[in-house]
């Protein structure tokens with residue numbers, strides 16, 4: 001009689017007959033369970049192997065450089081996803097304010113002149129109390145009229 005094992009995927013837990021080629025098989029062959037197995041392996045590997053972590057970070061950066069508009073496109077194709085994210089962020093911002101931690105996330109200005117001259121080009125980003133501001137940016141030019 002073939003020995004059966006219990007699938008280690010918590011959502012599954014079915015009894016399965018391990019493949020003879022896989023001596024310590026812990027997950028059944030269902031697609032979801034194999035994905036769970038890979039996720040678990042990846043999680044352990046990330047926690048224990050700094051080189052793997054670095055290599056993965058590197059690969060993700062390369063992919064991002066090759067696909068710079070991926071998330072922008074994704075968001076424009078999935079308006080429900082975007083709306084849900086906005087709502088969740090609104091709730092997180094409210095929580096943050098209640099906890100009196102960092103009041104909000106605001107896109108920062110990349111470069112602020114370090115000298116005292118006021119003349120120059122600045123980016124002005126409106127700040128609303130309960131949301132992350134990313135849109136509604138405008139570029140203005142500020143010219144010093146009097147040096148005081």
Ligand SMILES: [Zn+2]
Nearest residue numbers: 007012028033
């Ligand atoms: Zn399973």
